[in-house]
Amino acid sequence: MKGKIGIAVGLAAGYVLGARAGRERYEQIKAKAQDVWELEPVQKQVGKVTELGKSAALSVPSVVWDSAKKVAQAAGKKGSAGEKLDAAVAEGENAVSDVRKAAERDARKVADASAAADS
Template sequence: MKGKIGIAVGLAAGYVLGARAGRQRYEQIKQKAQQVWELDPVQKQVDKVAEFGKSAALAVPSVVWDGAKRVVKAINKGDSAGEKIDNAAAEGKKAADDVRKAAERDARKVADASAAADS
């Protein structure tokens, strides 16, 4: 479904940009697009995506923050400079993995929500 929507948007944009009918035709297309945008089914999907985006956007930064705190704590554990660097590097790798997993989890949620909306 995403591919079909992308093609439709691309074709519409190409037509609008390439149309030689002038300002009047552009205004007609713009008005129709606004009417479609304001339809209840479209706005319901917009609301769903907005709510999901808010929750997903909050998840990754908290994982990043937790990882940064763990790296700082790891630096303080070492006695020598080399140990501190090794501890920070090891904890940084773990934190990066956690961020990657959180981003993948959120991406799966978006894909699942999109698939549910399509059906």
């Protein structure tokens, strides 16, 4: 959170200073910010967060797919219609829990990677 606040304050200060100093100073600030953005350590962290975001975005759908298969299998088991429904509902509740856990885990990974990039 500190990093996000720092970025917001920095951007606001840059805007105010740029507006007061005129277009030439704004261009200088913009060029310096671009130079910092292109530094190897910054780009390294950007790459890490990007890759983590991609892997996180791919893991939740696989959990959803696996959960859907489990619900379908539970509904297809032998027994009466009521037993099949009960099995499918129970498996559906487990699936919701699994998807929630996967999404929370991935959100923590992205937040941790973002915090590491801020520091």
